[in-house]
Amino acid sequence: MTRKIKAVSRSYIDTMEPGFRAQFINSLSGFKSVNLVGTCDAQGRENLAIVSSVVHLGANPPLMAMVTRPRSVERHTVENLMATSFFTLNHVSSAFVEAAHQTSARYARDQSEFAQVGLTPWYSEAFPAPYVAESALRIGLRWRESKLIELNDTELIIGEIDEVHLDSMAWREDGSVDIEALGSVALSGLDSYHTTQRLRRLAYAKPGLPPRPLG
């Protein structure tokens, strides 16, 4: 394989047209998770927004985080989860990726994205924020903390897991979930959705032992 590696300097990045730069820089982190965040406002009006910045923070206590922009379309989500303390994260699968993407349109506050894009709100007995019925892996979280990142006015929103609902066929005996079997998609850049194909699982690495497949 011959490759031609191109060098891109910071001074060149700073001269890029904003849309081009957004496409470029958003491509660099690698593949991203794709989740829908479900919330209600204090009046019970539902909101649904797609996010690609959800990360694992820790297993004990079970914590997850996502990055949001204070002034973006996701502001309804942030206001709702701060007002009510509850939000849901719902894996997006290839079966409803268009509807999920459409939630990023700038709908008015009194328009439910569920109704606008054709997804179905679903509630568990014990949890007050709406899940997405079409999703095969749904997580209910309590808002714990937000960290303002002053460098660019984004926020890291941290939630603690309260309950999980998942398609039981994908839950393995070792505790892991086969999210590929659920059809969960990955995102690259701003707008490219991907299905996945498992390469392999690798066992816990130890010095002096070569990498070895798991199982």
Place this chain on the structure above:
Amino acid sequence: MTRKIKAVSRSYIDTMEPGFRAQFINSLSGFKSVNLVGTCDAQGRENLAIVSSVVHLGANPPLMAMVTRPRSVERHTVENLMATSFFTLNHVSSAFVEAAHQTSARYARDQSEFAQVGLTPWYSEAFPAPYVAESALRIGLRWRESKLIELNDTELIIGEIDEVHLDSMAWREDGSVDIEALGSVALSGLDSYHTTQRLRRLAYAKPGLPPRPLG
């Protein structure tokens, strides 16, 4: 499709055996990016560590972040980047996923993971931290800030992009990078690596317009 959705309560999560819980909770965020972080210590000794928590923070200024555990194996990385201010992120492709995974073994501080796992350090003219020559997308960053997350003693490490080196064949005219064409992999859970297959790109969503493919 018949699905059986299983409910998992927080009280059940709290009773899980730690290894089982780690596998479960680590599966929930969705697909993760896979990068190698390259650093040097003040004496110029190289370090390389795999991370699955890199996220995009913003395009202008170009910022990326990653979550690390203060007391984990990645501590060498965190100490190095705080001592020198420089680190690199390098996409992992299917061609060297075993070597990349092996960097997570607990090597001693004076052992270079590059040598231990068989990857090649590469330096650009202007940047003092080591890149991975095998990687088709390499990012040089200056450490800007770390945010301690007191809830579980993790840290959000924030870096500003100084330069990028990438295989030019994957750089599209709109600024985006076709990371699937580069062979970049995605991770699920703790140990499952995946290649991807593009479903489609979707155009910027607007209220009142149906979702539509890009291009």
